[in-house]
Amino acid sequence: MSGRIMALTGAVAAAVVALAVLGARGDADTALVFAPSSLAPFEAELDAALIESGIGPVEWVFAGSQSLVAQLIDGAPADVLITADAVTFARANAAGVTWDDGRDLVANRLVLAVAPGNPGGVASLDDLGRSGLLVGVCAPEVPCGRLAVATTDGRVTIDADTEEKNVRALTTKLAAGELDVGLVYRTDARAAGLETIADATLRQATTAYRGSANPDGAAVLASFRSGAAHAVLLEAGFLDVTT
Known part of the structure; x- marks a missing residue:
């Protein structure tokens, strides 16, 4: 079974989330995925797809993209970062909290x-x-x-x-x-x-979701790019991208 952490706002909330994220790192084989809140309604379907593919389970942190990036800049650990637009991803990349220039996943x-x-x-x-x-x-x-x-x-x-x-x-x-x-x-x-x-x-009025991952999260990100997780999102109404 996967876990979920709903990221909060404010200094106290940030500290609570940071401690919770650190706790989620108890299983080194479980990827920690920072994902925008718009993916949260599909958590169960994504879990099932990742587990069936032999990739999951994963731990989720759902929040607004800007909050996710702020958590990473503050030192929170993660294996995968997905943002709901390129602007927020670029901010994370400039801050050095991504692992590469990222790939578009869905829109x-x-x-x-x-x-x-x-x-x-x-x-x-x-x-x-x-x-x-x-x-x-x-x-x-x-x-x-x-x-x-x-x-x-x-x-x-x-x-x-x-x-x-x-x-x-x-x-x-x-x-x-x-x-x-x-x-x-x-x-x-x-x-x-x-x-x-x-x-x-x-x-x-469309926006592309962009993601990056370290080696521990690479398989998860690949699934979002073109695998079972990608199929779940298309079924949910997300749009395909070709970049």
């Missing part, structure tokens, strides 16, 4: 997701500028937030009611009806059973 697309029943009557991306709606986005330093800013720039000005530190937190609030609408990844929306509103602008 994801931003979607306009609404609370159950679409109580705000959202019909398009333009509605994000309408007063009276409870709107959520990811924080601009987070990959999904950075993509949202780039996508809506020049189209609509968003007065967000919340800026979440990871896409899973935003999806959870939408599913609970705490928000009317939000910009999340399509895989998170699908996993949560959220309705999405089609908008032509979002067809090109």
